[in-house]
Amino acid sequence: MQMILFKMNQQHYLISADTVEEVVDTIAITQVPLAPKWVEGLINLRGTVITVVNLATLIGVAESATNKNILVLNHEGNRKGLLIEEVMEVLDIEDQDVQLAGINSDSHFVGVVAVEDVIADVIDVAKLSF
Amino acid sequence: MDDNSVYLNLFFEESDDNLALLNDSVLQLESDPQNMDLINEIFRAAHTLKGMSATMGYDVMTKITHKMENLFDFFKTGKLQVTSEYISIIFDCLDTLSQLVEDLREGNELQESQISGPLAKIAVVEAQVNGEAPVAASSTVVETTALDNTFPDLDAADVDVINAAVNDGHNAFQIGVRIDPESALKGARVFLVMEKLGQGGDVIVVEPDTERLEAGDFDTDFKFIYVTKNAQAEVASSIANISEIDQILVDPFGKVTAAEPTPSAPVAASTPAQSTPAVVATPAAPVEKAEAKHNHPQKAANNQSIRVDLNRLDLFLNIVSELVVYRNQLEDASKRDSMDDVKDSLEHVSRLTSELQDLVLKIRMQQVNVVFSRFPRMVRDLSQQLGKDIELIIKGEETELDKTVVAELSEPLIHLFRNSLDHGIELPDVREAHGKPRQGVIELSAMQEGNKVHITLKDDGKGLDPVAIRASAERKGINTEGMSEDEVKKLVFHPGFSTSQEVTNISGRGVGLDAVVAKIVELGGAFDLTSEVNVGTTFTIKLPLTLSIIQALLVKVGTETFATPLDVVERVVMVTEDEITMTGNQEVYAFQGMLIPVLRTDKVLDIPGQAIQRRYGIVVKLENDYFMVLVDQLLGQQEIVIKKIDSLLQQLNRYQGATILGNGSVALILDVNAICHATKGGTLNEVGPLNEI
Numbered sequence: 016m017q018m019i020l021f022k023m024n025q026q027h028y029l030i031s032a033d034t035v036e037e038v039v040d041t042i043a044i045t046q047v048p049l050a051p052k053w054v055e056g057l058i059n060l061r062g063t064v065i066t067v068v069n070l071a072t073l074i075g076v077a078e079s080a081t082n083k084n085i086l087v088l089n090h091e092g093n094r095k096g097l098l099i100e101e102v103m104e105v106l107d108i109e110d111q112d113v114q115l116a117g118i119n120s121d122s123h124f125v126g127v128v129a130v131e132d133v134i135a136d137v138i139d140v141a142k143l144s145f
Numbered sequence: 146m147d148d149n150s151v152y153l154n155l156f157f158e159e160s161d162d163n164l165a166l167l168n169d170s171v172l173q174l175e176s177d178p179q180n181m182d183l184i185n186e187i188f189r190a191a192h193t194l195k196g197m198s199a200t201m202g203y204d205v206m207t208k209i210t211h212k213m214e215n216l217f218d219f220f221k222t223g224k225l226q227v228t229s230e231y232i233s234i235i236f237d238c239l240d241t242l243s244q245l246v247e248d249l250r251e252g253n254e255l256q257e258s259q260i261s262g263p264l265a266k267i268a269v270v271e272a273q274v275n276g277e278a279p280v281a282a283s284s285t286v287v288e289t290t291a292l293d294n295t296f297p298d299l300d301a302a303d304v305d306v307i308n309a310a311v312n313d314g315h316n317a318f319q320i321g322v323r324i325d326p327e328s329a330l331k332g333a334r335v336f337l338v339m340e341k342l343g344q345g346g347d348v349i350v351v352e353p354d355t356e357r358l359e360a361g362d363f364d365t366d367f368k369f370i371y372v373t374k375n376a377q378a379e380v381a382s383s384i385a386n387i388s389e390i391d392q393i394l395v396d397p398f399g400k401v402t403a404a405e406p407t408p409s410a411p412v413a414a415s416t417p418a419q420s421t422p423a424v425v426a427t428p429a430a431p432v433e434k435a436e437a438k439h440n441h442p443q444k445a446a447n448n449q450s451i452r453v454d455l456n457r458l459d460l461f462l463n464i465v466s467e468l469v470v471y472r473n474q475l476e477d478a479s480k481r482d483s484m485d486d487v488k489d490s491l492e493h494v495s496r497l498t499s500e501l502q503d504l505v506l507k508i509r510m511q512q513v514n515v516v517f518s519r520f521p522r523m524v525r526d527l528s529q530q531l532g533k534d535i536e537l538i539i540k541g542e543e544t545e546l547d548k549t550v551v552a553e554l555s556e557p558l559i560h561l562f563r564n565s566l567d568h569g570i571e572l573p574d575v576r577e578a579h580g581k582p583r584q585g586v587i588e589l590s591a592m593q594e595g596n597k598v599h600i601t602l603k604d605d606g607k608g609l610d611p612v613a614i615r616a617s618a619e620r621k622g623i624n625t626e627g628m629s630e631d632e633v634k635k636l637v638f639h640p641g642f643s644t645s646q647e648v649t650n651i652s653g654r655g656v657g658l659d660a661v662v663a664k665i666v667e668l669g670g671a672f673d674l675t676s677e678v679n680v681g682t683t684f685t686i687k688l689p690l691t692l693s694i695i696q697a698l699l700v701k702v703g704t705e706t707f708a709t710p711l712d713v714v715e716r717v718v719m720v721t722e723d724e725i726t727m728t729g730n731q732e733v734y735a736f737q738g739m740l741i742p743v744l745r746t747d748k749v750l751d752i753p754g755q756a757i758q759r760r761y762g763i764v765v766k767l768e769n770d771y772f773m774v775l776v777d778q779l780l781g782q783q784e785i786v787i788k789k790i791d792s793l794l795q796q797l798n799r800y801q802g803a804t805i806l807g808n809g810s811v812a813l814i815l816d817v818n819a820i821c822h823a824t825k826g827g828t829l830n831e832v833g834p835l836n837e838i
Binding site (some may be wrong): 045046047048049050051053056057058062064066068079093095132 | 518705750751752788789790791793794797800802803804805808809811812813
């Protein structure tokens with residue numbers, strides 16, 4: 016399956032490419048007062064208003080200094096943006112390459128993959144804020 | 146059939162939608178048979194389908210839908226377990242229905258013979274359920290012989306509890322109860338028994354477990370151990386007072402020697418759900434279900450069509466061609482760097498854009514007549530069927546509403562109509578006895594007020610009787626204690642509630658009114674009900690004229706820009722800090738001789754405030770109350786397009802949506818109504834920022 020490799024604060028992460036509709040450069044984000052703190056705000060994606068989630072805050076890791084990209088996810092018709100530091104590349108990952116799967120069923124992390132010289136956490140969108 | 150042609154298309158469209166929904170949901174039900182919400186949804190869709198076919202006079206279709214609905218009713222009341230065998234029968238019906246709709250679309254007459262196959266199958270099932278023969282799907286057939294109240298496999302911990310209670314001066318009883326096999330709501334009976342006994346003691350162990358009992362998922366018998374200070378006879382008589390109880394067996398705990406509980410025996414079968422707290426928690430359950438239903442994701446609207454006046458389309462084309470001309474001029478002027486020419490052309494473009502916008506909105510508008518015109522026929526047919534004499538008055542049928550709203554309006558209105566016809570208007574003799582004219586009057590009217598359309602359905606029938614509703618609610622296990630009369634009246638919107646004594650072909654299965662409210666809310670409208678015994682009932686639906694474009698006031702709070710819908714704004718005044726007075730815990734402002742509450746937007750939204758002396762106070766009028774919403778800066782008035790926001794953000798109950806401003810940035814639209822009412826109810830402080838999921 017195809018997965019997108021991205022990094023945040025020197026850590027690497029993988030997310031299934033099926034759920035990612037597009038990758039855009041970070042644009043002006045309007046804050047939403049009173050929203051949960053992992054909600055970064057709203058963006059105007061070609062005329063549609065989309066909620067952007069700060070992935071670092073959501074999964075409880077340190078924030079990166081810059082956030083260059085937003086992954087636009089589509090989960091059963093609901094679109095959400097995921098604010099990340101930077102997309103690296105798209106990789107082909109076999110299911111058996113995912114290790115430590117299902118260790119922590121509550122977590123957003125569903126496993127770990129060793130790609131080339133880095134180790135990347137696999138993130139499941141369904142468990143993200145949809 | 147000529148008189149039907151206007152709404153024939155509407156009928157086909159809605160039938161297709163409902164059939165598709167039914168197909169999907171029934172398929173889902175097969176894999177998730179315990180899902181009551183799903184059954185309720187299926188029930189509603191089937192009910193609407195039945196209602197629509199009856200309105201159109203397609204008796205064959207109504208008949209099969211009614212029979213199919215019976216099956217769903219059996220599922221709902223627990224008389225039948227959902228098995229693939231029954232699901233197949235339902236799919237058979239659905240396929241037949243689709244065929245019927247196709248036939249109608251091609252203009253063929255429907256034949257009774259087309260539905261004989263599925264009807265025969267349903268008849269077999271009905272005979273099984275109503276007759277003596279036990280239903281094959283039910284697994285616990287053992288208890289049909291004698292009522293049993295023994296607990297041979299009792300958990301040691303439970304026995305300890307019972308023994309401790311007995312030593313403490315309580316009596317412990319083992320009680321078996323058999324509910325009348327005819328009872329339609331077994332779950333509610335169980336609840337009543339538990340509730341009654343809960344007042345005088347504690348229920349320790351229940352078999353089958355409470356969840357199954359509550360869902361009505363058992364045969365007729367259930368047993369439990371009860372600890373109380375009351376005597377045996379008292380306990381027996383208090384249970385016997387509850388109606389629809391067939392047989393009771395009360396014995397002191399451990400009496401039957403043959404089934405003496407052995408405290409040492411380890412038992413795996415007992416679950417934590419059998420303990421008392423679970424029983425105490427039951428009253429909350431129906432309410433939770435009701436809420437869950439409203440959150441149920443609605444299916445996205447399918448492809449819809451609209452008929453457009455050719456003149457309007459021509460006009461559309463003219464404007465667009467004009468627009469192309471000015472676009473070319475703009476391009477030319479920008480090439481020549483002639484600022485004056487650019488400005489000149491822009492003016493034309495902006496005029497044309499607003500014309501286009503108006504036109505598009507107009508094209509989307511439809512007269513409510515499209516929906517209203519089907520009711521005279523329905524009232525005539527139904528009043529004949531019910532033996533009632535009813536006059537229907539329709540007013541304001543030329544009022545226009547957005548096409549999507551009009552299309553969605555028919556379903557809730559059908560429900561309301563059926564309700565008024567069936568439960569509202571009395572039989573002529575009854576009316577006469579109450580000193581009313583024999584002929585009942587139902588008035589359906591539509592009226593535009595501002596950018597809202599009010600649709601009212603008024604009958605001069607018997608009205609909602611709070612006493613009857615209260616009694617009926619209690620029979621169904623809904624706790625009405627401490628409810629005001631108005632709250633009791635609103636119980637008719639509770640899922641599964643019906644005040645009618647018997648199930649009729651027209652309404653009265655207790656589905657409908659909750660669906661009506663859900664639908665209206667989905668359309669962005671509000672719903673109101675006033676009713677007086679013997680005077681009549683009035684339902685009012687308030688709907689937004691269009692769903693997408695509104696006039697708004699753009700304001701700035703801190704560094705953020707927000708939009709406020711203009712329709713609630715009464716006026717805007719400049720306010721200095723010393724004009725605001727603190728009274729009690731509420732800041733007020735003297736406005737036209739009244740003191741009105743002041744809401745600081747920065748505080749309400751938890752935005753860092755700015756230390757400025759002069760702010761702008763937006764005076765809003767909601768129903769009859771005035772409020773002042775304080776903002777830092779006024780940016781101006783603008784027409785904005787409402788964009789939906791995430792349901793997650795909608796739950797904050799502070800924003801109507803978002804909009805995109807001229808510079809491409811996103812601004813939130815404040816839900817002034819919700820903000821003001823939250824303060825009114827004193828809940829403002831409770832709705833803080835959401836925590837982590």
